[in-house]
Amino acid sequence: MKTPYPEKLIFLLVLCFAVEVYTFPQQNCSKPKLYVSVGYPEDPFFSRQMYDDYVSKGYQIQFDNEKEYLRTIMDLIVTELRQRAGEVDIIPLEEKIFIDDKPETPQEENAFSEHPSGEYHLQYLLCLMARDQGTPGPDGTIHPNYWSVASIGDADLDGKYVKVCSYEYPDLFGSISRTMSNLCGTNLKSVLDQYEATHFNALREGKAELKVLSPGYVSPEPEEQKITIRVTTSDCRKNSGEGTNLWFLYEKDRGSFTPGLSSTSFQIGNTWRAQTSRNGVVEIQYQLKRGDEAFRENLNVELACRGQKRTSNDIFFTAKTLRVEVIPEQAIVAPGETTRIFVRLYKVDDKGSKEPVKDRTLHLKISGINDGTIRPATQVTTNANGEGVIEYTAGQKDKKIHIEASYKPQHFETTFTGSADLGGMIYSVSVDLDYASPFIPDGSMSIAKLGLHADFERVVIEPGGNEPAVSSFGDIDADEGKGKFTVFELNNVWTEGDNIEHPKFIKRPPASFGATLTLALDEDAIQKVLKTNRKTAPAPPEKMKLSFFTDVDLQEIQWGCSTGSAAVGFYEFQVKFEVPWKDLLAGKPVTVTAPYESDEPNEKGTWTIRFNPLKQ
Structure with missing residues (x-):
């Protein structure tokens, strides 16, 4: 048998707890949870001595049943703990036999492999002292004493050891009982409560209260771009202190959050992890960096709580x-x-x-x-x-x-x-087309009824000048229009054999389309203006011709039946019309109409164009 080193068992405990875990929310003050892991080294001499102790106590156990040894030790420890626990949940976690009884080597075979998801972790390790250190038996041989090492560790983020103790005793069962007594005292809950009253890395049912400090808003002005939000933390007992972990975003669409200089903080990607100061407070600074719209900015803070939990809180403030x-x-x-x-x-x-x-x-x-x-x-x-x-x-x-x-x-x-x-009057302009065509039994595929509506939100009517010469009589500056079909009905189609079919759309009319409103100067008019040498702008004309057209492409709308198909597009949805130019320059409301032009005598329609002056 290899000689065990009790101090190295303590090293193993430290190794097992060197794991960082993260947390999420919970209501009501809950009972602490203690997870229990039990282990001992693989050693025939040790197994024999445990077997003898079990038999002496009347246990019915097989000599080579190591798992039963472990289970029995776990049961004894859990029983002892529950007698001393108070309001603490005791949860068995892992039973393990270590292949090497020198656990200073960091290998899986001599370390616990299960780690609880937060709360507390009790690790109990059992071995024998050296053979010359023990109690003489009836036959004069030395009965090595048991060496128990037990620890309770905080398994939440940044957790510490709550308590570590060891105990040497000749009897297996007495060793377990006395070790648990030294570890827990009369009430395990009191031990954990005292720890939580001085260690604030994760709070039991913690809460975070957020307050925006004066002036209560930010703005793009240099002296108002920054503001401070104070985060005050506490647990369900209203305890608070240094080291509570919080998380919040760093960069947002319009600005960024950073922890105050008094806080310990770490940046991970776009997230800050900060820790409270001694009074349980973190101050977070927000800086407005960009944007031209007023809005309500939001800070969300997540707070580390017991048991791998987080709780969160939000606060909103005005960004002018x-x-x-x-x-x-x-x-x-x-x-x-x-x-x-x-x-x-x-x-x-x-x-x-x-x-x-x-x-x-x-x-x-x-x-x-x-x-x-x-x-x-x-x-x-x-x-x-x-x-x-x-x-x-x-x-x-x-x-x-x-x-x-x-x-x-x-x-x-x-x-x-x-x-x-x-130098120009500003209007909103609407364009409407009402069109109708009757059914004719000649096999043609036509539109029965069509309604078109387009709006231009801002159209500037400009007086003439010398530059550029092509617009010396005036000009029009219109934003892109938005149009839609209000009605689009198809006529029936006459087919051979005196049959009547109702056609179906192959390409349906678009839900919306773009539209353009501009001057309609033909080439002759442009050349006439260019040849005119004027020192001053000419008097505005009585009338000017404008042009309206859409971006509905040719073949974009199609329909058909058994005898063929038909389509409409760009040329069907445009019109040139004259407007009283002086009235528009004077800011008067104007409505003009123009007939729908078609080569088909049965197609009738009217364009109506309305100019409504905007208040300036």
């Missing part, structure tokens, strides 16, 4: 934004006339409330000036009302003036901009 507005005093400015443009900077919360921002310099970008003047032209500074003022005097050759103001706060990634146009 900035808004730049460029507001002309009037949209149409006659040559020689002077007007003001107001550039305003606001701080806006998630409910739309605005607060003026003073003493900020906004950069200006201005286009369209020909012989007019504008002051200031490069930058403007806001006053106490968050407002800067620009003066513009229109020139004879000025066309549409575009003014853009921008502001980029220090240490912020997003630039805030606002813009406005002078």
